[in-house]
Amino acid sequence: MNTSPIGIFDSGVGGTSIWREIHKLLPHENTIYLADSKNAPYGPKGKQKIVELSIKNTELLLGKGCKLIVVACNTATTNAIRYLRENYNVPFIGIEPAIKPAALQTKSNTIGILATKGTLSSELFHRTSDLYTSGVTVIEQIGEGLVPLIENGEINSPKMEKLLNLYLQPMIAANIDYLVLGCSHYPYLIPKLQTLLPKHVTIIDSGIAVAKQTQAILERHTLSAPKMNSGTCIFYSNGNPEILRDIVQGNFTVEALDF
Structure with a gap:
């Protein structure tokens, strides 16, 4: 049993659609979400820049003790997930168009x-x-x-x-x-x-499939939190945290963070 958080990042608030499905399926898991709104959208950026941003987000989440990282961004997945899997020793879950x-x-x-x-x-x-x-x-x-x-x-x-x-x-x-x-x-x-x-x-869209894959990978690597755990959810934005707060709603911690 492992109560370390699941890390989730995206180029802004959009990946909360993925977080929502994960939280619905795995309410006992702790999660940390990064909204890299300052650099949104990732789409027009070149591959090298997308990889650099993905490294930055990954290292911040690992610094906060995350046991698994969900790349809740199609652009970051398609351009950077291979590099992340080859260079970091935690499971990564990506998101692709269905x-x-x-x-x-x-x-x-x-x-x-x-x-x-x-x-x-x-x-x-x-x-x-x-x-x-x-x-x-x-x-x-x-x-x-x-x-x-x-x-x-x-x-x-x-x-x-x-x-x-x-x-x-x-x-x-x-x-x-x-x-x-x-x-x-x-x-x-x-x-x-x-x-x-x-x-x-x-x-x-891919949200439910990503949540099910997250559950499967946690179980495969014996990283699941105890079912009786009450999952905490923390959100960080380097843009306007109020927009993130409006989207996630509920009694969650939403903070501004410069990253």
Whole structure:
């Protein structure tokens, strides 16, 4: 039994969508979340910079005694997780766009993926896509501008609706029946997306799958906390902690931290 915390990091507040699923499945686990909002979004940054930011976040979490680290950012996973696994002696769990279930279940043989430039241009994304999308048309769309709006608390703004309409129209015209969300910020857009997409389009994100993988890895490495433990959750932001506080809600510790 191990009560050390699970560390989670993202380029801002979006990875709280992953934290939420982990906390729901494993309420007895202690968690520490880093919102690197100062450097959001990671998507337009080059691979080397993304690796540097991921190292910085990892070392901060390890300094706080984390037993396992969830890279709750698609861009950081696709660009940096191999380096992290090779250079640090704790388990890492990454997050990838859920292309596989969409490609296997599509009836129209056309799926959409909304993701950051850093994810869509990565080698890992293309390997996964090539593996599962034979015979399936994939409409890729960079969600430029979406992360900054979410980071600023503008999820329901006219600017957000305008961008989403722009990005979704080619997918709707191509008759997608699945939309894969390839950024951990984007699940917060699901209510808005549901109003803009045809009713038959299913939206898929990776949160529940990541939570189940976290549980499996903890058990495999005998790192699980006792079930009777009352899990504590601490959140750090190097941006505006009030936006993070508004998103996570509940009686959690949310602090500003310069990192």
